[in-house]
Amino acid sequence: MAMITTHRSLSGSSQSPRSPSPQPSLSVSVIDPVKLGNGVQAYISYESLLSSDVLLMDVQSKVSDVVLGKEKPVEESNPAYEKLKHYIFELENHLAEAQKHAFRLVKRHRELGQSLADFGKAVKLLSASEQKTLGKAFSDLGTKAEMLSAKLQKEAHNLLMNFEEPLKDYVRAVQSIKATMVERANAFRQQCELAETIKLKEINLDKLMLTRSEKVGEAEIEYKELKVEGEEVTRRFETIVHRMNEEIVHFQEQKTLDLGLAFHEFAKGQAQLANEIADAWRSLLPKLEACSSTHT
Structure with a gap:
């Protein structure tokens, strides 16, 4: 041992020969x-x-015994989980960037549609000052511009509902997984800290039992209560892990399908709009060419 x-000595001064009475002493x-x-x-x-x-x-x-001045944070050390976290964080950044540009695309369609509407009105007013063939050509041009404006506004709405919004949902799904990751990290940390506390209580209980201390009963109750709490914390951590795994599966299956459909509808809508715009302007060419040849 x-x-x-x-x-x-508990006294602040040394003993005098004339005061033989002993001073209280402290022994540690x-x-x-x-x-x-x-x-x-x-x-x-x-x-x-x-x-x-x-x-x-x-x-x-x-x-x-704090070696580095503070305790090191307790985190999961799992290569597969670290890879998943990296994937989720990277995916969130890329999706957020895609959603930002989808918003700009919707805005561009709306602005172009409004510009065509304004152009159509202006050309129609111009047609009123012209006569016969030229006036009719200007009027038709204004009508086509207004028609295309309506198509662009409609396509802007379709982009919003079928492209930008699904991207937003995708971003929100990733953020939900990230929130679960934070919850999982907190639960894991609590589990580790409680396991350490239980171990210390177990060591203390063993010492008390060896010395047959009167505090054995109280220490044993505390130890059992901590064990129950530790089991509850472990179950909570396992529940979070299970829920997160389910979210990942749903995310990778359903959301991937939704996003694939969104990109398909986007491409189809843009192709259809481009064809309709080309057809509309192409139908005006004979009339505009006729006006051009008449005035040459």
Whole structure:
């Protein structure tokens, strides 16, 4: 049994030969120091005996040995999970960028549609100042511009509902998974910290049982309560992991299908709009060419 003993007088001054009455003394003994744990979570467990002329008590202490100045955060060390986290964070960035440009595309269609509507009105007013063939050509041009304006506004709405909104949903789904990751990290940290506490309580209980201390009963109750709490925390962590796995499966299956459909509808809508615009302008060419040849 290792022991370190320190004696100290409780009086602030030294004894005088003329005052032979003894001063109260304090004796501190450190018994059986043992290093427990590893790395930044290592600590020294020891039993100290504090005694004086008027006081005697046992104190059990735990001292944390902090090597780097603070404890290292507890995180899951799982290559597959780390890969998944990297994928989710990267995917969120790419989807957010795609959604931003989808918004700009919707805005561009709306602005172009409004510009064509304004152009159509202006050309119709211009047709009123012209006569016969040229006036009729300007009027037809204005009508076509207004028709194409309506098509662009309709396509802008379709883009919003069938392209931009699905991208937003996709981003929200990724953010939901990220929120579950945070919840999972907190649950894992709580599980590890509680497991460490339970281990310390177990060590303390073993010591009390060896010394047949009166505190065994109380310590045993605390230990059992912590064990129950530890089991609940473990179940909670496992539930979160299970829910997250389900979210990932649903995300990869359903959302991937939804996004594939959204891109398909986007491409089909753009192709149809381009054809309708080309046909509309092409139908005006004979009339405009006739006007051009008449005035040459």
